Amino acid sequence: MPTSSHSYPMSSGDDQHSYIHNSSYQKSGIDGIEEKTRRCILENFDLLSLNCNLSTIRIADFGCSTGPNTFHVVQNIIEAVKENRENSLVPLEFQVFFNDQPNNDFNTLFRTQPPSSKGEYFSVGVPGSFYGRVLPRNSIHIGHTSYTTHWLSEIPENVCDKNSLAWNKYYIHCNNLLEDVTKAYKVQFTKDMKSFLEARANEIVPQGLMIVLGQCFPDGVLHFETWQGVVVDRIGDCLMDMAKPGVTSEEAIELFSIPVYFPQFSELKREIEQHKSFTMEMMEIVSHPLEDIALSNEFMISMFRAILSTIIIEHFGEGVIDELFDRLAKKLANDPIDFKVCKKHVNYFILLKRK
């Protein structure tokens, strides 16, 4: 049942720094595959073949955070299911399971649910890590997750151990500059992806669907070569700069490494194909509406602040946040990211069907 791994939800509440107001990059990605999701459901979701009570369709969004993206996703899924069933006589009811870590801000999620959606589906919040079971066996017809599985269930142990070959030194994430660090992250990613798929295989009904949207690298591309990798490396540089006046400390930075791992495309494909409970109906690179745009410094800073504040605060304390992102702003202003030189993450869309 739910695991108790450590968790770092997106920034809570709805102030200027919250995830709710700084998740438009993720929203663009989700919007970009809205039509693809719709078609996949129309073509692959066959209610008649499902062994269940057909009057209620249960949908889960794993790692939903606080919205508004999750509400768009489920609305789109529901509309596609309804389109599929237009001529049916049995009235359908929908129940949507919004899953995230127990310390996710469910109060804000519930408070900001669009009023119109309340006539559309019954909502529930599901607290628990999606790397373990969070729902009963055979209880979900369509599962969805977007931009979540690069968050590992824990920091690979050795990367914060000075005596280990896999020590990440003063780097604060897996930027692929140190081979042993990359290996340690990869081991954890493989383990986590297996746990994720095993849990979903239990929860999703036979013939049910699982949609996975996320970011990975094209084969051969390394994290430090991408603009996202550069931004996080610069955040690490700022933390080091702040160690000099004693706001942070080198010791604290040595013990800090963000539990995020982006696999390469073939690597991700291999991990998923190894899991025999699902057939892979589709795995595609999809375009992201913002992928060819040089993002403003302000946009990048707000986005990373919303994503990383929780984990940075837990490790370095609340006091560092404003200064850290002020310093990042200055660093990026003085030495702008050259989007023409940077390599790119790609966005993938995967459709799995439960055997």
Added chain:
Amino acid sequence: MPTSSHSYPMSSGDDQHSYIHNSSYQKSGIDGIEEKTRRCILENFDLLSLNCNLSTIRIADFGCSTGPNTFHVVQNIIEAVKENRENSLVPLEFQVFFNDQPNNDFNTLFRTQPPSSKGEYFSVGVPGSFYGRVLPRNSIHIGHTSYTTHWLSEIPENVCDKNSLAWNKYYIHCNNLLEDVTKAYKVQFTKDMKSFLEARANEIVPQGLMIVLGQCFPDGVLHFETWQGVVVDRIGDCLMDMAKPGVTSEEAIELFSIPVYFPQFSELKREIEQHKSFTMEMMEIVSHPLEDIALSNEFMISMFRAILSTIIIEHFGEGVIDELFDRLAKKLANDPIDFKVCKKHVNYFILLKRK
């Protein structure tokens, strides 16, 4: 689907004034009927006759607030179901639906869930008023609610209208001193109880159970004659005292009336029996472990503060709370409640079975 009526959840968080630390009176009531609940389930819950996937049992607590009471209740129900199925070969999984208003503090509920229970059942939070549908048709096997249905879905309209016969004047609740006020409350209660039962009739599977625990008056007893009624009348007196120095105002008090109605025993029985979707398997007066104890002023003040703060703050502002309950403490110290003279609420236990 979920209604959007106004709501006043119990005090959130876990500070000294929170419901979580001031709900021992309700807990005593729940503990007192633990054994009765267990026996009812053993005798009335027949899994074999349920038309459902038998591998998952779905339990709902309607109006769960923030715990810890709700966790005790569901644990007790689960143990009884397991006892009933001891010899079964099919492993059972449990899913518990914790329901309360969308502005209930679900974050605290999830954060305080006993770690041991996480291996026992899958939890979900269900935001929405239980006076409307909050769950899909035929999705719940055992429903439960305790100390909740005396909260009406709204303030009966006319009781805050100076031009109405049903105007509640300077009283702040239905103390049964004004006949037309009592009538207006009764009308709302009848309507709400009907909505509650209709919603549950949809949500609970045929042969499923609904357990209702609460307080009512013995036939003939009026609210102002009970110690609870006296305490709330005194809170009203304090608000009036505070109008003199201008902390509150008479106008604001005229427009304030707490949406709580305790029916008399026969009246409640009649309302429920009118609903034809359930058979009433049991309706009994049950003893409350604290019913013969003269409660300390401190205990009463803390309890009513946890219950009424939200609605008082919404109407009069945050600033009045400390002074109001300080004044109440002084009033009760100077003029203690005579528990020997006061008449008593009774606690009832109702077991309904879905036809």
